[in-house]
Amino acid sequence: MRLINRKPGVALAAFLTALPFVLVLIAYAIGSDIRLSANPSDKLLPAPSTILATAERLLTEPDKRSGQILFWKDTWASLQRLLLGVGISALVATVIGLLIGLLPHVRAGLAGFVAVLSMIPPLALLPILFIVFGLGELSKVVLIVIGILPFLIRDLSGRVLEIPREMIVKAETLGASSWVIALRVALPQLLPRLIQAVRLSLGPAWLFLIAAEAIAADQGLGYRIFLVRRYLAMDVILTYVIWITALAFVMDLALRWLSRKAFPWTEATL
Amino acid sequence: MQKTTILSAAILAATMGAPAWAEQKTEFKLAWSIYVGWMPWGYLEDSGIMDKWADKYGIDVEIVQINDYIESINQYTAGAFDGVSATNMDTLSIPSGGGVDTTALIVGDYSNGNDAVILKGEGDLTSLAGKPVNLVELSVSHYLLARGLDSVGLSEADLDGVINTSDADMIAAYSTNDVQAVVTWNPLVSSILEIPGANKLFDSADIPGEIIDMMVVNTETLADNPDFGKAVAGAWYELMALMAAGDEGALTAMAEASGTDLAGYKAQLDSTEMFFDPAAAVAFTESAELPTTMVNVAEFLFDKGILGEGAPSADFVGVAYPDGSTTGDAGNVKFRYDTTYMKMAADGAL
Numbered sequence: 001m002r003l004i005n006r007k008p009g010v011a012l013a014a015f016l017t018a019l020p021f022v023l024v025l026i027a028y029a030i031g032s033d034i035r036l037s038a039n040p041s042d043k044l045l046p047a048p049s050t051i052l053a054t055a056e057r058l059l060t061e062p063d064k065r066s067g068q069i070l071f072w073k074d075t076w077a078s079l080q081r082l083l084l085g086v087g088i089s090a091l092v093a094t095v096i097g098l099l100i101g102l103l104p105h106v107r108a109g110l111a112g113f114v115a116v117l118s119m120i121p122p123l124a125l126l127p128i129l130f131i132v133f134g135l136g137e138l139s140k141v142v143l144i145v146i147g148i149l150p151f152l153i154r155d156l157s158g159r160v161l162e163i164p165r166e167m168i169v170k171a172e173t174l175g176a177s178s179w180v181i182a183l184r185v186a187l188p189q190l191l192p193r194l195i196q197a198v199r200l201s202l203g204p205a206w207l208f209l210i211a212a213e214a215i216a217a218d219q220g221l222g223y224r225i226f227l228v229r230r231y232l233a234m235d236v237i238l239t240y241v242i243w244i245t246a247l248a249f250v251m252d253l254a255l256r257w258l259s260r261k262a263f264p265w266t267e268a269t270l
Numbered sequence: 271m272q273k274t275t276i277l278s279a280a281i282l283a284a285t286m287g288a289p290a291w292a293e294q295k296t297e298f299k300l301a302w303s304i305y306v307g308w309m310p311w312g313y314l315e316d317s318g319i320m321d322k323w324a325d326k327y328g329i330d331v332e333i334v335q336i337n338d339y340i341e342s343i344n345q346y347t348a349g350a351f352d353g354v355s356a357t358n359m360d361t362l363s364i365p366s367g368g369g370v371d372t373t374a375l376i377v378g379d380y381s382n383g384n385d386a387v388i389l390k391g392e393g394d395l396t397s398l399a400g401k402p403v404n405l406v407e408l409s410v411s412h413y414l415l416a417r418g419l420d421s422v423g424l425s426e427a428d429l430d431g432v433i434n435t436s437d438a439d440m441i442a443a444y445s446t447n448d449v450q451a452v453v454t455w456n457p458l459v460s461s462i463l464e465i466p467g468a469n470k471l472f473d474s475a476d477i478p479g480e481i482i483d484m485m486v487v488n489t490e491t492l493a494d495n496p497d498f499g500k501a502v503a504g505a506w507y508e509l510m511a512l513m514a515a516g517d518e519g520a521l522t523a524m525a526e527a528s529g530t531d532l533a534g535y536k537a538q539l540d541s542t543e544m545f546f547d548p549a550a551a552v553a554f555t556e557s558a559e560l561p562t563t564m565v566n567v568a569e570f571l572f573d574k575g576i577l578g579e580g581a582p583s584a585d586f587v588g589v590a591y592p593d594g595s596t597t598g599d600a601g602n603v604k605f606r607y608d609t610t611y612m613k614m615a616a617d618g619a620l
Contacts, residue, residue, distance in 0.1 A: 039368075039369045039370065040369060041367075041368055041369020041370075042368065042369060043347070043367075043368040043369075044344075044347070044348045126439060126442070127439065127442035130439065130442050130443060130445075130446050131442065131445055131446055134446050134447065134448045135404075135433070135435070135443055135446050135448045135449060136448060214436065215435065215436045215438075215439050216404065216433060216434065216435040216436065216439065216443055217433065217434060218431055218432070218433045218434065223434060226434070227407055227408065227434055229340060229344070230340055230360075230363070230364075230407070230408045230409070230576070231363045231364055231367060231368075231408065231576045231577075232344050232347055232364055232368055
């Protein structure tokens with residue numbers, strides 16, 4: 001039988017899925033052990049048990065000064081910024097994507113501009129962002145929006161353009177106005193793509209969030225990571241990294257589930 | 271797939287494995303980052319003075335510039351370098367707090383105005399109450415602010431919080447309306463003070479000798495390789511003599527490397543108490559004030575939770591002084607002030 005036709009059984013598939021995770025964990029444990037046996041107070045690769053103990057402390061013990069559990073405070077602050085940034089981007093991208101895709105005048109005016117805009121590295125413009133939007137929450141949300149909005153617009157307007165011309169002509173012959181075509185023909189086909197595009201842009205969104213929090217903040221997941229880096233508290237950093245990974249993974253999963261539930265007919269193209 | 275995973279796992283384990291602190295060796299690496307008192311390290315490498323002294327002792331010393339100060343200390347702590355330029359405070363918190371026994375080989379200078387608390391508009395230290403302050407949290411700036419507030423009977427709790435702000439963006443941050451006060455270091459201080467309305471409230475000249483800039487090296491490496499200490503001290507004090515004599519070539523090269531001109535660099539040197547003379551560095555390191563400063567610093571670090579969760583008290587890490595006395599836990603000495611090599615330089619024995 002050809003290799004491409006040989007499929008693993010259920011048990012073997014589960015084993016193969018788990019294998020890389022287990023190998024990375026083992027490699028980490030070995031590396032950590034070698035370093036810790038050379039220097040028991042080594043901070044670079046804390047033992048897995050240390051990370052667990054730190055995680056427990058971070059999740060349950062309130063901060064001495066404020067009495068709040070910083071872990072949840074950081075998580076809430078970051079999630080708020082991230083969801084606002086991604087939400088605003090998704091909303092604006094849907095509207096502008098529809099306009100660019102459907103209206104030739106808007107397309108002539110904006111398509112080129114957005115294409116150029118999406119190539120600007122937003123992190124290089126940080127000083128300008130600070131002076132225009134201040135150092136508060138606004139500039140962090142704006143950085144996320146600037147970071148992912150152009151990509152979303154390009155992706156969504158492209159999707160609208162992919163709608164078969166015949167389908168739009170057919171709607172026109174049935175008497176649909178531009179407005180109705182936008183709402184009843186284009187939008188339903190756009191929404192599954194929106195979820196897909198948002199899923200893809202979550203990675204960059206986290207990146208911009210953490211960058212913004214590293215520069216000026218007093219709470220947030222990225223803030224804490226860059227703060228404790230000052231004394232190489234890798235146990236805290238690794239706990240936060242695992243948490244961020246888990247959050248991002250759950251968000252991705254939730255969006256996939258939403259897409260499957262809300263738009264089951266698109267499953268084949270996802 | 272499996273093979274590559276195993277391979278990458280093996281590579282991961284190998285590269286992140288044991289730190290490379292060998293016993294006797296002939297190749298050494300020092301890391302430094304840009305700061306007025308550390309610019310000589312870059313010049314030592316570029317001018318060949320380091321190579322000359324290393325050759326004299328039959329070893330090889332490479333001096334590498336790292337753009338991010340904290341990253342350079344983290345790299346040293348992880349074992350990638352034999353020594354790093356650092357302040358007394360960051361040495362205590364990162365390598366020493368991390369169990370890496372570290373020795374101050376060269377005490378280069380102390381900040382005498384290079385770090386400052388700056389307020390937008392009129393006022394004094396007491397007017398900071400109720401205001402947010404932007405600074406690099408847990409840095410010497412934070413320490414300076416704590417000392418300043420202490421001097422007028424305030425504490426950090428009286429502020430409207432401190433906001434961690436990257437030093438790279440400090441000047442841009444200062445220009446925004448949100449920011450009312452900042453604490454930072456040179457050359458940022460001089461740039462910010464040029465902005466109309468900037469008002470210097472407190473600077474490191476008010477706490478002389480507390481923010482010390484040094485070259486710290488791994489204690490074991492130094493003990494096993496005295497030639498390493500001799501070569502580095504020899505090269506450093508050859509250049510110090512040139513600087514003290516006002517050697518324009520050397521000073522201009524250092525000024526350009528730090529992104530300013532000769533006049534700008536000299537202005538920064540004015541707010542830095544450089545120990546051009548090794549005897550002065552020895553006298554400073556042996557002074558009775560140093561242990562007091564280190565206890566202050568340790569208490570600040572402990573108060574801010576920087577000594578780590580394993581630290582039961584501010585005395586968790588021991589610091590040893592040239593006369594053999596210690597502060598903190600004498601059974602856990604991880605930070606040593608050693609004047610041996612600076613003395614050799616002072617006696618011309620290198």
